[in-house]
Amino acid sequence: MTAPTTAPPMIKMAGVDKFFGPLHVLKNVNLEVPKGQVVVVLGPSGSGKSTLCRTINRLEPIDSGTIEVDGQPLPAEGKELARLRADVGMVFQSFNLFAHKSIVDNVLLAPVKVRKVPQNEALEHATELLERVGIANQAGKYPAQLSGGQQQRAAIARALAMRPKVMLFDEPTSALDPEMVQEVLDVMTTLAKEGMTMLVVTHEMGFARKAADRVIFMADGEIVEDSTPKEFFSAPKSNRAKDFLGKILTH
């Protein structure tokens, strides 16, 4: 929000279409996320939120349109794409921690392998990050030995270890038991306050209200609304958004 107008947006999607076979999952998506902005993506299940998130680091290739990250168009498969992905942190619904590695080794792996950071330096940073997300005392354990909330916080630390320019979250709390949701949201809220550019797919309306600068509402592969949290929750424009909010808020 505060970025100077001359700087390129952190994420820029223009005319993006994506098909799964005959299924048109992203329909002419246009989206610009300036540096430092926190965007929450809302929408019913199957509306294309995950796909949108995954096209930004090309985990899903697109069929037409362009995507740029920090002014750089997404490269095709290969070393250059790997380099770009290193700058884009991603947190998955199912954590996806490396099952055969301890928590600290999960956090160390990419900085050492991809960024070639010296082991001791990477270890120092990893320890610092684990402290920040509140699980420094779990560093030596394996993912399966941790609770869901701890695993997701470890996954956030793993992504942050690459010092990413932008973080993508795809329903980071949807696989968690209710009592663990808040500990993960707290870490994300802190991150948002520190100025990280974030795109967050979530159903947590509290987080959207409190931490988001902007809310995007998707339905059937289209961005239907694009507004501030306050506007969206108090006065949704489209019927689909009203319908969606009605269902969510009665629960």
Place this chain on the structure above:
Amino acid sequence: MSLLSTYSGLFLSAFATTLKLFAFSAVGSLLLGTILAMMRVSPVPVFRAAGATYVTLVRNTPLTLVFFFFTFAYPLLKILKLDYEQGAIVALTLYTSAFICEVVRSGINTVPVGQAEASRALGLTFTQMLGSVVLPQAMRSVVPPLVSTLIALLKNTTVSAGFSVGDAGAIQSTLSEEGANMLVGLSWVAFFFVVLVLPLTFLQRSLEKRWSVAR
């Protein structure tokens, strides 16, 4: 026991040769088989096709035929001269690697795709992802079939005896030439094979135990 002491020299050198054949081809086929498996899951179509062709070809060829090739056909190509023992090691390695490839590939298929996605999202290249994340987990899930393939390799080394290599499979011909008691002689051969297989079984158990804790 008297047969064993009479022929102790023969047994020792024969089983030493068997062990040598086994050790070299085990290491060779584990390496080659893993590389083939990596080719078979590679995003590059040419690698996938080459890996698949190799496996189809070699897995459907009898081992003796592979040996015949290295004894009689390969020398005509005049590339690199191999003695009988080296030829046997190459034949065993090429043959076994096709099976190792399929075992490793089935292991790769047991690793959840989220593991690969997380690696890619962090900026790991395809080979880094396989080497640091996918293969270590794949190997853990296929220890039993991997060890079975190695046990089959150990027994397959005896085919070398038919191609002028003095391994354990060649013991019987010497014994029968010299009119020794075949029942006793062959029982000893079988016994020593069991002795050689035991450490492999033990290795399998300890690896399974060690890696079951980690997940």
